[in-house]
Each structure stands twice: as structure tokens, then as C-alpha cells.
Amino acid sequence: MNSKAFNKYKFLALLLLLVAVLYPFFLADVLADPVTEAATSTANDTFWLFKLLGRLHPLAVHFPVTLLCLAALLEVVTLKDFNSRLRPGIDLLVILGAAGAVLSALLGWMLAGQEDYGGDTLAIHRWTGVATAVLGIMAAYLLYTIEKQNRWELIKYYRGLILFTAVGVTAAGHYGASLTHGDMYLTSVIPWSDDYEGAPGSKSNFSLVSLKGNNKLSHEQEIELNTQVRAIFAHNCYKCHSSDKIKGELRLDQKDMVFKGGKHGQIIEPGKPHESEIIRRINLPRSHKEAMPGKGKPLSKEDIQLITYWVEKGAPWPDKGQKNIFRVAELKPRNPSLPKATQNLQNPVDLWVNEYFKKNNVAWTNVVSDRIYLRRIYLDIIGVVPTPEELDAFAQDSRADKRNIWVRQLLNRNDDYALHWLTFWNDALRNDYSGTGYITNGRTNISDWLYKSLQSNKPYNQFVKELLNPGKGSEGFINGIKWRGVVNASQRTEMQAAQNVSQVLLGLNLKCTSCHDSFISDWKLKDAYAFANIFSDSTLEINRCDVPTGKMAETKILWEELGTIEEAAPVKEKLRQLAENLTKPANGRLYRTIVNRIWAQMFGRGIVAPVDAMDNEPWSQDLLDWLASDFVARNYDLKELIYLIATSKTYQLPSVKIMDEQKINAPDFRFAGMLRKRMSAEQFADAVSSAIQPVYADSAVQYKHFPELKPEQASTPFVRASLVKNDGFLTALGRPNRETVITGRDSQANLLQALELTNGKAFNAVLKRGADSWVARYKDSDTIIREVYRKALGRAPVPKEINVAKQVLGPTPNSEAVQDFLWAVVLLPEFQLIY
Template sequence: MHTPRRGQLAVICACSIVISTRLLAPALGDDEANPVAPRRPELPSLEKGSTLTNPIDRFLQTTYAAEKIDVERLVSDEVFARRVHEDLVGLLPTPTELQAFVADSHPDKRRRLVRKLLADRRAYAEHWLTFWNDALRNAFRGTGFIDDGRRQITGWLFAALYDNKPYDQFVHELISPVDGSAGFIKGIIWRGTVNASQRREMQAAQTISQVFLGTNIKCASCHDSFIDTWTLDDAYGLANVFADEPLETFECNKPNGEFATVKFIFPQLGKIDGTAPRDERIQQLADIMTSPQNGRLTRTIVNRLWAILMGRGLVEPVDEMDLPPWHADLLDWLAADLAQHDYDLQHTLELICTSRAYQLPSVGFPDPEETSYTFRGPLVKRMSGEQFLDAISSLTSVWQPVEPAMVQRDGRGQGGQLTDVALVLAERRRDQTPATARWIWNDAQAAQGTIGGSLFLRREFTLQAAPQTARVIAAGDNSFTLYVNGKQIARGENWQKPTVVDIQPHLRSGQNVFAVAAVNSADKDKQPEESSNSAGFLLSADIQMADGENVVIETDDSWLWSTQSPDKWETVEFDAQDWKPAVELADIDGGPWNIRVPLLAALIISDSQVRAAMVMDDALTRALGRSNREQVVTRRQSIATTLQALELTNGGTLDAVLKQGAENWLMQSEANSVAIIKGIYTQALGRAPTADEAALARALVGEKPSVESVQDLLWVVVMLPEFQLIE
């Protein structure tokens, strides 16, 4: 018996999945197959006395009438707020936000809430990063990060979402790469024996077709498709766009001696010059793909957005856009409307979320015995793994820990995603850098170059009381060691990656001192006195006092220096009367450093409540449905699994988070069981506990709540379907 290798499994599984879904669908005639050109149907006229103003509802008014759907009976404000928060930014509304929304008497408050959420650029980008990471196979680590095989696009992708980049430009830059987006078409270099249909050029053809056109050519990558019109020549023709040399076709992994010509799978949209250089061919492909005549591009993405928000696509499965939609006019109108509004995805999201269709009470999954789908309202959805973990974080105030690998990218290109995102935020918030510190040294020419060696710096200051919070950010060219009141607390080895450290525990009422041993490394090939390198040190300390006073200590000419380090030079007791004033070299934008962006990026990372979309995969995230991102995943399974149940009930990660969360609730509510119970229910479910729930919770928590009893309550609440489902 032949056992398929890993590279072949994807093809076999893809064929079986496509066959199983297509065989269940009605057959299409030639005139119905592969619709490409855009079409903008006329909006249906409103029935007399109708209050339906949203175009989506006008298309669905006949459905509402046929199914006897009362479009005036919408979900409550509480349900709507929770639904739209999770759908647009992936976070639970806080009790304060929910209370304010419910109390708002403005007649257009739901539209205003939708726009407010879409305007939260960071939360929006962090949430939608999960969907696009899955679809674009953007992994932070894993298979393929070797030999320049795989490459992250995290920074580019986050920036595109943060800026709400027009979708046609978004697609164009992924296909014909700009700085930061090249990883999408690079594919994975599989190791070992690999099926020809999984070579990198074919991966690019497959992913572009699936993600942007809702067309699965994986079967046709191995042989002429059994279930649609795509041929081996079609698949290889598109793959040839990305090839340095013409590709020989392989049928069922056997070479047949033929070479496919370069072409696009929808030739009616245009031709690609097969004689042009590779980069020009790719540019031509990107132009064709994003042409206004490509209605398939817009149909596919609006169908995906509808499926995410409503639980089921207008075309289902969403990767089989050759199948007939259950409402063709609505699909085509939404697609044309997206193009008309400059490919603004947030416009389409707002349109859907403000429709009566979206605000109807949710319904269960359709009866499997039904031969056709009938819309009766949005389907109940299970939170994604990332939404679930972020909801846990909101409930417990325990956000994802910052691991070194999330900050520092390794030699293979793995990790560093937090820094990628922080740099994007820093570039867009350059004017928000809090530091006005100056680079200092003992030589006025140090920015241009000075001899190598060590320099010792001090700055004394007085505090009226122990501070409430205190943080330092520092950078040194080439390196530094920081002491606070005689204790070493931080080191920095790379001025381009500033060091941020909490110094609150090390400060005290009265006299304090910062002491720094800074090093300008000498050229290894020269004597110290002959070596000349740029040198400088920069520090900014933000110290918050209990009374609200803000004390800022930054490097300037009030610092003192010496080239010697006598005994106890780093302590408060040391007498530095013979030390000399430092020389100011440049501000944070000056000298050879221009450190504003990395400085702000380091502060952003230290201040961030890290969301689940940003973390490395682990046992918990995988159990909750996180894909390995070796294959395109445009929709995750919504059904709970045995693996998920086992990890949630027995895994150590969630247990530790709930334990820390219990400790936080005890401190926050001063061990008051009534306040803890009400607070947990309000935060988790958006409502107070019922009388029965409150009685059971009091019995569980006890009159004198402990970490263990509050942890048990948290576990009970987060296991509730009401918590895990988006209704």
C-alpha cells in the first residue's frame, strides 16, 4: 500500500473535500459557471409603509415577508453591543461601555456604535489580523522558515488593516509585492519528497485563486479536475506567472513532457505576456486581478465578510464561488457597491452591521435535511480561539505574556511580531513620543565619532515619597548597564532596540541616583586610541507619584561623567564632586541615531495589553482552533471538539490565568463576595446574575471568598455557552 508523504497529503485532502462539497451542490450549466463581470442590480423599491432603508433589507424584504420575519423585533441593545463588539474588534464591551450604550437615547446609536468600533484602528487591526493570518498563511513561526523559504508579512498586514487600505490595493500589493508584503507569494519550501503540485509557484497560484477568487484549483494542480472545468493547463498556466523558467506539467506527480503557457484562469479579463520578465508578469497579474472588470474579486470578499458576520455565506462554501448564491442580486449589489466605494471594506462591514438582517435574533444551524438554505436571521457563532482568550483576558485582567520570541526575530525570520506591530503604531504616532531626552557623552564630537572605551554617568534626584509607578527607557551606543540606587537593573546591547524596565521597586523616598556604565566598543582591528565610533547614551524615566505628580528624569547636561569607576560610584552615598557635566549631542531625532520610532515602539510593547492574535501558537491556541498556517484557512470550524474540552478542563495555561484572575478580583473588590459575583457576571455576560445564579454563586464563593473559590466561579462562567457563543 502506498503511503502519501506530507507534501502530498494536502492535495489528496483538498480533492476529497472539494469533491464532497461539490457533489452535494446542484450542477451548473455553462452559462452559470464562472461568473466574472461585475453586475449592479437595481435596488428593489420599498413596499408601501416600509421602514427598511438599508439596501440589504430592501433586497431581503420579500424573504422577510415569506418567512414572516418581524423586522421590528430586533435584538436588545445588550445583545447587539456584545455581537458587534466581538464581530468588529473581537473584544467584549466593558460594563461601562455597555451601560453607556444602553442608556444612550440617540435614535441612530447603533450606527454610531458601529462607526466608533471601526474607528478604533488598533483594536480593529488586531482582531482582523487573525482572519487574514489564516487566509494568507502568515505564521509567526513554524514550517518553512529556513533557506529564505517562508517570510512573515505581519508588519505590512497590520499596517494595511490599521490604515483600512483599499481592498484592490491590498490585493495588488500581496500579488505584486511591495516592501513587507513579499511573504505571501513566496510559499513554503517543503523538505523531503514533495508532490509537484506543491511547488512554490503552484502554491502561489492555488492561494491566489482560493483567497481572492473563491476558486479551488488544487485538484487541477495534479490532474484535470473531476468536479469542475479547471484543467491541469489552467493551474500550470497561472503557476507559470511566478516561475523563472517555463514549468513542465506533472500529471498525478508524473512529468508528461509538456509545458503550459502563461495565462490567467479567467482569460476574459486579460492576457499576461509570457515572454516578459517574472516581475513584469506578476505585475500584469496583479493589474488583471484588481481590474474593475473583475467582479469575482469583490464578490468573493463581500461573501467572506457576510459569512463572518452572519455565520453563513451568500455562497456556501465560501471557497466555492462557482456555486449559486442563495441571493444573487444581493451578492452582486454588495460587490458592486464595494467597488463604487473605493474598495473600502469597512464601508461594507458598516452596511451589513447596520442592516435589520444583522440585528435580527440569531438562529441555529439549518436542518441538514433542507435541500436549500432560507435566511431567517444570523446564525449563532462560537467565539474563535482568539476571541475566547481575549474575553478571558478582559474578564481576568490577565493579558497574554510578552515572550522574548515575540519581540526579537530570529535568524530564520521567526518571531518579532510584537515589534513589527509596534513599529507600525510608532510610525503613525510619531508625535506621541513622551521622551524629550538628549543623547549625551563626554565629547562634543561623539555623535560623529570618538575613541572607544567606557564612560560612567550619574544623575541624582530627590523624591518626596516612594512612587506609585516608575519606568525607564534607555539606549546606548554601543552598550550600557543601568544601576538604580546601587543595584544593577538593566542592560542594553543594541541602541536600535531600546530597553524598557520597571524601576518602581528600586526607588525610595528621599535621595535616589541613576548610574550608568556606558561602553563605546573599539574597532577590533584597531588599537583603542585609534578607533573612532559614534557614541552616546539616552534615558528617559517616567515616575508617577501617588498624589498625581509626574516626575520626569531624562539625559541632559545635568548628568555627570567620569572615565573612572571608584568604589561605590553607583550608589547614593558616593561623592561625585569631581565629576564633570555631560555634553548634549542630539535629541531623539538627531545624530546618527534618529531613534524616535524604535523608542516609541519599545514603549508601545511595554504598555500593550497583548491580545491573542499576537501570540505564538501553543497547546491551548491549537486546541481552540488556531491553524498551523501551512495551508490556507478561510473559515475555522465552529463546532467544539473533544480536544478543546480536554484542554479547557485540564490544561495548565487556562488554569493559571483563572487563578491570577481570581487574585485580581479579590484585590479589586476587596474580597466582597457580592461585588465579585456581580462584577464577574456583568463583565463576562453583560448582565447581572439571576436570583438563582446569585444564590448558587454565593454558595460556591462563600462569605469569605478565597482564590480557589473565585477561580471556580470564573471557570463555571467561562464554560457557559452564553459566554462562548456570539448570539
């Protein structure tokens, strides 16, 4: 590297300039008297320029994070060649990253002194930021020493330091996000986390209780106001002040405990908000050590107003007519009367959606083309793309009801149907062909039973019965995984069964409740243990957060109105009773859950979302209830449910693109049609195999797990991806390891997927074999271009596409050029997305 690219004097001058400019502000902040500073901040008297510079910290901090992390990544990439062609760029990244870290640390220190930040998170964020700046300078200095003084023995120390710097800047960024967004910022999007934000919640509804009114509240208004306040407590305070953790001797989950107060006395003076300790605490700035909540996000302005109003009105807490804090879906079935059919709408799905569209001012649009529709039903029903011949036959079919006919034909392809839906059920039932537990025989494969059940279209109630009261072949689901070593109480097999059954079959997350009373629902620890006791051959002792309580669990179904379980009965009898009780037609929740899951698979979003939170409000309660009742009336037939959905005009509407994935599960979601979906890992692998690799492998391999299925029954000359063991390629495209229940996959592209599709060895090997096959079969580029477009995209290329492809292939294409062409085609959104 030449001296102009790395001049130590310029580097030192830059750092000195930064220090000289910012040191007065830094010194003023450090030497400020805490009392004076707090008063100044409260009075909002801080000089505007200081505030402006401090608030530039969030903008400046992203610069060093990106540069230092990229520098570390490039050091890994060039591990065997320090003096690679990337060296000048890496050097520049390290210099700018170090300087940016220093600048960000100084601006951040100024910001902390002027805003309402405080607590341990601030301290950790502050010092990890300072440490990153110091480490960045040290890394830059070591780099200079190596290159200017030929101290090559320092390379390993420098590289270790730059990697550690990247970790440090990432940690600093994480704590910064926690500081501004709350320490639940990451965990709140993890479904099995205690902090999961997608769980059932309560909406504030100020229309019932005016915040400005002075009139006496009615009994109903008192109930509503109290319910809203308790919901705020549940979401924000129970983690420290409930039966599981009683910080400061204060509990906020029971009426008598709330008014008793904590170790510092009462927290509520009914009718006197200005004398109530709780009001004082929730209004304190975040930097104050007594501010509440002490963890997570601060209360919103509306929440503070509501609690204040509640105390002002005497803190009413009626014992009679009390509501649940969290929404609870109805258990029993409901069969609403169908709206009248119209000339254009006869399918029951369309009739209910039409009611929803009228209510929400959504207009019906024209249905999709034949090509899009056929590709859609092929991928959704049997998991593969249609062949060019099938597309041509569909286009030439002149029957008025041809779409209905073709849906029925696909559903009658029993083997293809089973091979596709095997993926969905393997995820949900955490069934796999290898992995954790199989080596030690602590886990049982249910593949043979599952395939046969799907292939024969077993009625869903019988399907569930055989999972809950298993015979040989289906016992793997409730037997779970026998983990090696010591596990916590919530991971024992009986509790796994309770968690998995409730999640998969009932759309209820019991994972939090298996350790402590839930913070996101009204379910209690004792409920989870009572349900787990059904799967146990001995009475379970209740453990709260892995600590034995000395209390023994009862034996109950989660909803006792469905029936009882004999506590003293053998496990096999208890399972028989459970299977009979849970599959009763009276259990509307069981059938709403499966209907909602099938809808989500086909539309990209359930009528209720997320699909494991069935207590959430559906966008159409009538549609959900009617579909569940109709499903029972049609003998629990999953294929008939799919037929009803796939032949509706609603399913044939153009797909809807949503840029912000967080809006998909939002309570204010508005349905307008199928969400645009990305192919699953298995669908993509099968589509690539059929489009560019006509003979992927020996088809006999496909039947390794299913000896009763003969190779001559295959409709595709390649191994269906649902049957193969997981590998790096499928993992990158979203296939889970199936050690936990997965009931929905992320449809968004990610960095791992991009890397695999760009430079993955397995993917490139398939492309190369496909290219060799195409070159051996066709000698001219025109034919290759035309045939690849037909097989991959189901259409002919347009002139512009032909011209671009010819530039890649040339007049006489070789294997390498064809491989590049195939890669470009299968990475097109038109190939990867389900429109």
C-alpha cells in the same frame, strides 16, 4: 480486585453461550453455496429471523467500539498505576468489549451473506472485525492471568494488546462506514480532497424531461438530459474512466470515447437499455465484482433511472449548444436595481433581504436588545467584548441612530480593528509568526505589511495588487513555503501561488486541478499550470499525478477575457500584468468573493457557501451582485462594507441556531438571520483576559511584531491573542497552524476543546492568576459575584445565580473557590457564544 468482579468461569460461560446461540447461523452462512445463496438473496427467501439478527450488526457494533476504546484510554490515563481505583471499571469494560466484539463479528458475518455487500472493503471490514474479536478475547485473558496468577510481567503485553485492539476496532468501524456510506465517507468533507462534497455540483431536474413520456425530445431537452447524465458520470465515474485514469480502456468524459466503449466492447446500445452493458453494470448488486461504480457510493435509484432513460431515448449527445456539467458563476459584474425603500427599511441590505423573505415566506422579527447588539458589533468589528462602562454608556445613549454611531466609532478604532482582522487575514494568507519554513528562511512573514494595511484601511484593490505584485514586506503570500526535501509537482512554490491566489481571492479550489483534470469542476490540469506559469521564472512542464507529460505549460489568467500575460516577460512584469488584470472592475468574481467572505465572518455563513466555492448558487444572487458593485463604487472600502452590513436590520435580527452543521452549507439552506457563532480562539482568549485577568502580561510584548505601534495606544491592558505565537490552548480552540490556507473555522465545540477548557494547564494557570487578583481586591463573595458577572457577561446576576455562586464561594472566598467560580462563568454559553 475481588474474585466476584472477574470470574473466569462466568466469562468462559458467556462466550460459550454466545457461540452456542449463534453458531448454527454462522455455520449456515459459511457453508452456503455461493450460487444458491445469491439466488436466495435475490429471491428474498432468507428466513426472517436470520435477516433480523444480521441487521442487528450495526446496532451491536457500536457497543464494543465504545467500550474497548474507552478501556484503552483509561489504561493510558492509569499508565503509572495499574491498580488504580479505576481498575474494576477497566476490567469490566474489557470483558464486555471483548464479548461485544465477538457478538458483532458473528452478526456482521450473517449480515454480509444476506445483503448486497461485496468487494475488497467487505473483506477488510470482515477480517478486521474478526481480528478485533480475537484480540479482545486475548486481552481479556491476559488481564485475567495478570490479576489471578500475579503475572505482573505481562502488564506491558496486555496494555500493548488492548491499545492495538482499540486501533483494530476503530479500523473495523471505519471500513464498516465505508461499506455502508461509501469509501469517500470521510474524504468527502475535507475541502482539499478530490472527493469534496461541498464543491459545485449539478442538480437532477426531472421537470424538464419526463421519465414517463414517450414523445420525442426537443433539442433543448436532449441537451438538458445529456448534461444531467454527464454530471452523474463526472461525480461517480471519472475517477476510473477519464483522461487521468482509463480503467478497462473505457473513458466517459468524451463523446467519441463513451460510444467507442472499452476493452470488452461497446457499453451503450442507443435505444436498447436492456442490451447495454452500462445499464447491466449499474444495476448489479454491490457484492458483484462487475458492479459499477466499483468504488464509493452506489448510484441512487434516480440516477439509474435517468441513465436508463437516456439510453432508451437514443443516448443523445448534442455537439451544438452543449452546457457545462458544473455550475459556473458569471465573471462580469452586475448591478441590479435596488428595490424601493419602505418606511421601516432603508438600508440596501434590508431591501434585498426583504425581497428574499417575501419569496421564501420568511417573516421579519424584532431586532436584538442593546446589550446583545453591542456585544455583537464589538466582537465582529474589533474582536473584544465591551466593558461594563461601555455597556452602560450605550444603554444611556438616547440618540435614535446610536447603533449607527457606535458602529462608526468602533470602525474608527483603527488599531483595535487591525488587531482583530489580523486573525482572519493571517488564516487566509497563511501568515504566522513561527512554524514550518521560518527556521530555514523558506517562508517570509508579512505581519508588518498586513497590520499597516489593515490599520490604514488600504483599499482592497490596492491590497490585492500588493499581494500579487509584491514589494518588500508583502512577498510572503505568493512566495509560499519552500518545503524541505522532495515534494510533488503540485507543491512547488509556483503551484502554491496559483492555488492560494485562486482560493483566497477568487473563491476557486485548484488543488485537485494541480494534479489532474478536476472531477468537481470543468477546470483542467493545463489551466492550473498556465496560471502557475505566471509566477514562474521558467516555463513549467505539466505533470499529471506527478508524472511528467513532456508538454510545456502556456501562460494565462484563468479567465482570458480579463487580459493577457506576456509569456516571455520577466516574472516581475508578469506579476504586474496579473495584478492589473485581476483587479479590474470587470472582474466581478474578485469583489463578489471578498464581499461574500466578510458577510460569512459576520453572519456565520456566506451568501455563497462554502466561501471557497464561488461557483455554487447564492441564496440571493441580487444581494451578492449589488454588494460587490457597491463595494467597487465606494472605492473598495472594507470598513464601509462592514458599516453597511452592521447597521442593517438584517444584521440586528436574533441569531439562528442550527443543530446539524451539515445543513449550513446545504444547497437548500434558508437564510433567516445570523447563525449563532462560537467565539474564535483569539476572541475567547481576549475575552477571558479582559474579564478575569485585567493585567495579563507586560503590554510591551504586544508590540514585538509591530514596533511602530506604541504601548500607550493600547485600549486593552493585555496582549491581544492575534499577536502571539500559536500554543496548545489556541490550537485546542481552533487556531490552525497556517501551513495551508484557512478561510473559515469550525464554530462547533469539539472534544479537544472540552479537554483543554476542563483540564488545560495554561487555561487553569490564567484562571488561578485571575482568582488571586480578585481575592486580593475584594474580600466578600457578593462583590466578586456582581463584578465578575458585569465584566464577563455585561449584566447583573439574577438571584438564583447569586445563590448558586455563594454555595461555591462561601462567605469568605479563597483563591481556589474563586477559580472554580471564574471557570464556571467563562464556560457558560452566554460567554462563549455570539448571540
